[in-house]
Amino acid sequence: MYRRIMAFDFDGTLAVNGIVPAEVERALAQCRDSGYVLFLVTGRRYETVPLGSLGHLFAGIVWENGAVLTHAASGEIYLPFGQLDVRLFKAIEEAGIPFERGLAIAATWTPHDQALWRILSSHGGSASIEYNKSAVMVLPPGATKGTGLERLLALCGLSPRNLAAFGDAENDLSMLTLAEVSIAVADAVPTVIETSDVLATAPGPQGVLEILKQYPLGGKFLDIPLKRERPIVLGQTESGAAINIPAAQLAGRNLGVFGNSATGKSWMVGLIAEGLHHEDYQVLLIDPEGDFRGLRVLPRFVSISGDRASLPPPSAVISLLDEGGVSLVLDLSQYPISLRSHYLAELIRTLRPLRDRKFRPHWIVLDEAQEFLLEGGEVTALLQPLLESGGWAFVSYRPDRLSESVLTSLHHLLLTRLTDRQIGDCLRARCGVCSLQGASLDQVPMGSALLCGGEIVRMRPAIRRVPHIRHLYKYLDVPLPPGKRFSFRTEKGHLGIEAASLYELSRLIPTLPLESLEYHDRREDFVKWADWTLGDGGLAARLRKVVNRHYQGDELREALNQVVSTHYEEISQMR
Numbered sequence: 224m225y226r227r228i229m230a231f232d233f234d235g236t237l238a239v240n241g242i243v244p245a246e247v248e249r250a251l252a253q254c255r256d257s258g259y260v261l262f263l264v265t266g267r268r269y270e271t272v273p274l275g276s277l278g279h280l281f282a283g284i285v286w287e288n289g290a291v292l293t294h295a296a297s298g299e300i301y302l303p304f305g306q307l308d309v310r311l312f313k314a315i316e317e318a319g320i321p322f323e324r325g326l327a328i329a330a331t332w333t334p335h336d337q338a339l340w341r342i343l344s345s346h347g348g349s350a351s352i353e354y355n356k357s358a359v360m361v362l363p364p365g366a367t368k369g370t371g372l373e374r375l376l377a378l379c380g381l382s383p384r385n386l387a388a389f390g391d392a393e394n395d396l397s398m399l400t401l402a403e404v405s406i407a408v409a410d411a412v413p414t415v416i417e418t419s420d421v422l423a424t425a426p427g428p429q430g431v432l433e434i435l436k437q438y439p440l441g442g443k444f445l446d447i448p449l450k451r452e453r454p455i456v457l458g459q460t461e462s463g464a465a466i467n468i469p470a471a472q473l474a475g476r477n478l479g480v481f482g483n484s485a486t487g488k489s490w491m492v493g494l495i496a497e498g499l500h501h502e503d504y505q506v507l508l509i510d511p512e513g514d515f516r517g518l519r520v521l522p523r524f525v526s527i528s529g530d531r532a533s534l535p536p537p538s539a540v541i542s543l544l545d546e547g548g549v550s551l552v553l554d555l556s557q558y559p560i561s562l563r564s565h566y567l568a569e570l571i572r573t574l575r576p577l578r579d580r581k582f583r584p585h586w587i588v589l590d591e592a593q594e595f596l597l598e599g600g601e602v603t604a605l606l607q608p609l610l611e612s613g614g615w616a617f618v619s620y621r622p623d624r625l626s627e628s629v630l631t632s633l634h635h636l637l638l639t640r641l642t643d644r645q646i647g648d649c650l651r652a653r654c655g656v657c658s659l660q661g662a663s664l665d666q667v668p669m670g671s672a673l674l675c676g677g678e679i680v681r682m683r684p685a686i687r688r689v690p691h692i693r694h695l696y697k698y699l700d701v702p703l704p705p706g707k708r709f710s711f712r713t714e715k716g717h718l719g720i721e722a723a724s725l726y727e728l729s730r731l732i733p734t735l736p737l738e739s740l741e742y743h744d745r746r747e748d749f750v751k752w753a754d755w756t757l758g759d760g761g762l763a764a765r766l767r768k769v770v771n772r773h774y775q776g777d778e779l780r781e782a783l784n785q786v787v788s789t790h791y792e793e794i795s796q797m798r
Contacts, residue, residue: 225475225613226404226444227258227582228381230285230372231431232390233265233272235356236408239427241273247428248277250435255280258579259439262375264289264368266355266394268325269300282379288353288360288394289371290327294378302327303374304363307350311361314342322361329361355394356412369397380545384474384504385582387444389431390415403471404447406434420449445475445613455498457491457637457674458682466674466682468495468635470502474585477632478616479654481646482639482672484707485758488618489514490684491637491672492588495616496550497688500524504585506550509570511563511591513556513701517689521550528554531562537570544584545577551584556701564595564602571605578612585614592617593624594704603629621706623649630654636675640667699794700726707756709748713739725757725794729787732780740779744770749783762790 231237237247255261264285265272272284284293292301306327315322315329320338322331331339336352336359343350349364376383388395388402391411399405399418407419408430416422421438423430438444454467473495482488493515496506500521508515519526525543527535534555544551553570555563567589577583589595595602596617603626609615610632617629623646630653641647641664651659659675667673667681674680702708702723709722711731718739722728732740743749747770754763765786774782 225471225582225585226385226387228260228262228376228386229254229439230262230264230386230388230398230402232368232392232395232398233263233267235391235410235427236389236395237263237428237431243277244428244432247432247435248280250432250440251277251280254435254439257440260379260381262372264372264388264395264398266330266353266358266360266368268323268328268330269293283375285368285371285375287325287328288355288362288366289368289397290363290366291325292371292375292378294375296379300326301374301378302363303371304366307361307363308346311342311346311350314346315339315361318342327363327366331359331361333357333359335359353394355392360394367397368394369399369401372398373401380548380581382503382505382581382583382585384470384502384585387439389434390419391427404444404449418450420447420451445471453502455495455502456685457494458672458684460680460682466680468674470499470504472635473499473614473616474504475613476634477610477613478635478637479622479630479633480616480618480637481622481650482620482641482667484620484756485754486639486667486669487672487684488620488639489590490687491639492590492616492618493518493689494685494687496586496588497521499586500550501688505544505548505583506586506588507544507584508552508588509555509567509590510552510588511555511594511704513554514590515552516554518550518552520689523548524550524552526552526554528557530557531559534558534566537566537573540570541573541577544574545581560702560704564600567595568601568605571602571609575609578609586616587614588616588618590618591704592619592629593621593706596625596629598626600626622646627653634676636673638664638667638673638675639671640669641665699791700724703756709752709756711735711739711743713742725762725787725791729784729791732784732787737776737780740783741775744774744779744783759790762786765790 237243251261260282261280262283263281266288269286269291282295290304307329312329318338320331320335322329339352339361351362351364353360353362383401384403386402387404388398389406390399391408393412395415396418405419406421407415408423408427410426421434423433425433453470455470456465456467458466460466480488480492496508496518500506516526518524540553607628633654636654647664671681671683709728711718711720722731750763750766750770753759753766769782769786
């Protein structure tokens with residue numbers, strides 16, 4: 224999925240003397256047929272490239288060094304930066320400078336550039352000069368190969384974060400800078416060679432052919448290291464060294480984020496989401512518990528929520544991702560638990576065409592994954608074909624419940640404390656790509672995490688851009704998943720009664736048998752539930768005071784009722 228768009232300069236890169244070798248054209252056709260989207264980017268005047276059979280391969284063409292765009296699907300022609308002032312054309316003509324006029328530019332060659340500079344200086348109009356070896360172009364302000372291609376990608380609903388660009392000359396630099404991956408042929412000018420991530424060993428079209436065979440047709444585009452990596456900062460080691468993961472690895476690989484409740488998983492996921500969004504990657508967070516809605520304060524990051532009646536259908540969610548181009552939190556906390564899997568299944572069905580056509584969103588997070596990705600489940604089956612393309616993150620406190628196919632698809636693990644050794648053993652057995660041998664997952668300090676890929680690195684998480692709202696009030700009224708609810712019992716066994724929210728707990732305390740309240744108070748179960756499951760240290764501290772006072776009978780009931788009811792009201796007022 225990642226790096227599936229390619230843009231090519233024409234003269235000196237794809238072509239020599241205006242001719243594209245047949246073997247290069249065949250390689251381009253193979254790329255197009257295997258799902259790549261191709262663009263041509265040239266400094267030539269509109270429709271002066273002899274495309275022939277090559278033309279149908281391109282989804283669009285950037286002409287006149289970015290000043291003219293053609294969109295293949297619509298057949299439309301665009302001049303996004305306007306045209307040169309007619310008075311400027313007249314001044315060039317009167318100066319006796321030979322030039323060719325395009326739809327939006329004027330083109331000549333050295334040594335006439337010096338006269339052009341003098342005309343532009345005295346004319347006072349808005350224009351710029353761009354060099355392509357010996358060719359000289361006068362352009363509307365803002366027009367470059369990079370800006371023109373950026374506009375064309377936007378017209379097509381595509382992202383530069385999926386782009387690999389090929390070039391050889393000075394005027395290709397803006398396009399190469401725009402791209403995620405920049406590639407130079409062997410005879411490129413020094414500045415292009417210095418800028419590019421990959422340098423072909425052969426010149427011109429043969430260099431293009433070499434790279435196409437080695438990387439996109441060889442399935443190794445993701446393996447190219449970048450000179451301009453976009454690092455997502457995760458935290459620091461104990462010695463203060465920064466720990467980061469390249470954005471490309473997140474967008475092209477799969478990540479598992481696992482740990483006990485309230486040990487920092489959501490903090491880490493939010494941290495990564497903020498970083499990727501800041502670097503212009505599109506993020507989708509599927510949020511069953513409302514942990515991430517605070518991200519909506521970021522520009523172009525929206526949150527959608529609602530119950531069965533008001534939550535938009537999956538098709539509307541995908542349309543927003545497609546046409547709006549925003550990052551999105553899909554908050555399912557108010558949606559009925561029994562219907563979430565069906566909704567998610569339909570969302571994945573609707574999402575697949577967007578990823579196949581436009582390679583977005585770049586990073587998709589499924590929180591509380593253990594509720595959906597069970598062995599043999601509908602969501603698991605629908606997700607399976609999409610895992611190979613990468614860009615997924617699965618968050619869970621019970622990764623041992625996830626389908627084996629999901630666990631074996633992971634390339635990285637981000638772990639907080641996991642006290643259940645059986646879960647650790649499961650990860651060691653199933654996540655073979657991530658070496659966990661010898662790692663004491665139950666000994667990870669609170670406020671720390673382990674990043675596991677080729678090696679294990681312990682870190683303290685970095686500071687978030689957005690205040691983390693986990694556990695502020697989501698558990699007040701919204702039902703918790705079955706595994707996180709408070710289950711009442713006595714010494715004799717379970718009562719068959721559960722509190723799925725703080726509201727339900729406040730309503731149950733006045734009616735429950737005293738022996739059950741005393742049983743749980745004596746074992747500090749209320750404290751543990753508030754601290755470990757709800758992540759509410761304030762409530763846990765209040766409940767611990769009740770424990771320490773050794774209340775019995777109705778005094779205990781009254782004390783518990785007072786603490787829970789008061790806390791509920793206080794948090795409710797913060798909404």
